[in-house]
Amino acid sequence: MEQAVRARAAAKGCLRRASPEIESLLSEAEADPVSVTESALVDCMEQFSKRLSAYEKAQGDIELVIDLKDLDSDISESADYRISKRKAYIRAGELLVKHTSNVEASGRKGSNKSTSSGVGDTHQARLPKLELPKFSGDxxxxxxxxxxxxxxxxxxxxxxxxxxxxxxxxxxxxxxxxxxxxxxxxxxxxxxxxxxxxxxxxxxxxxxxxxxxxxxxxxxxxxxxxx
Structure with a gap:
């Protein structure tokens, strides 16, 4: 039990340190959208996701050995913590979608100009506008x-x-x-x-x-x- 608690504490610390990194990138993007690249967003989200996965694994190990009387409260506390940390991750994902959509829109304009002059690549990637329903498991x-x-x-x-x-x-x-x-x-x-x-x-x-x-x-x- 003690080893599992230490492992979760370490994973939680790594996740806690990842939060300011993604928050900083989001603040930078809000101040100057063009200053944040797609690769920077993807890299930051990947690192955050890995740390979140490590924390969730450590939490799962705790739930296997914790006393039953403490299980519900521990699960609830952990769920609240994950939700609070995932907010920035979700915002970063929304920003990435917006960023790629803007890049695609710019690409279409450039492609249209090139096509009208008889020059250019007509095989631009067409990114969706995400006018799609959400799926909950139904x-x-x-x-x-x-x-x-x-x-x-x-x-x-x-x-x-x-x-x-x-x-x-x-x-x-x-x-x-x-x-x-x-x-x-x-x-x-x-x-x-x-x-x-x-x-x-x-x-x-x-x-x-x-x-x-x-x-x-x-x-x-x-x-x-x-x-």
Whole structure:
């Protein structure tokens, strides 16, 4: 138990030191948006995500050995701490999305000018405006969400880390929690997609959810034929 407590304290300290770094970058971006590069944002978010994952692992180890009478309060305290630290991370993700959208808009303008003069590359990456619904884990919305996401975001000319950022920004609730432990890296994008597909796309889960819907309709006086 003592070793687990020390490991969590160390991970918490690393996460606490990462917070000012990302806050400083956000403040710099607010003062002068063009001074913060996409690579700086991605690097800062990756480092923060790794430290958050280390803290969550240490917290999980604590929960395995802590007395049951203290478990609920410890979990609640840890959850509040993670939420407070993730606020800056979420803001950084929103800034990254905005930054890449602005770059894409500038690229389109430049491409249009070049095209009108007969010169230029017409294969600019087309970044989405993120006019997409958020996905919380509802099995009935998984396939519609995934189809729209793939059409708008999952394109070969878009960097994987940017795709991952978009994906994170469009998830909430159970779906967001399912991949919350993954660091923001290119290799983890495919891992996140696999997790979401396997967890929320299982046939037995969809069948069970459909049965629940039918039961709910019956309790409200509606019939299956009215669907």
């Amino acid at each position: 099995h009935t919305q998984r396939q519609p969400f995934w189809d729209k996401f793939q059409a708008a975001v999952d394109k070969p000319d878009l960097a994987l880390v940017i795709k991952f950022t978009y994906l994170q920004s469009l998830l909430k609730g159970e779906a967001a929690a399912a991949i919350s432990g993954l660091s923001l890296t290119e290799s983890n994008y495919s891992t996140a997609c696999d997790i979401l597909i396997k967890r929320f796309g299982r046939k037995e889960r969809n069948v069970f959810g459909h049965i629940q819907e039918l039961l709910n309709l019956d309790s409200t006086g509606k019939t299956v034929e009215s669907l």
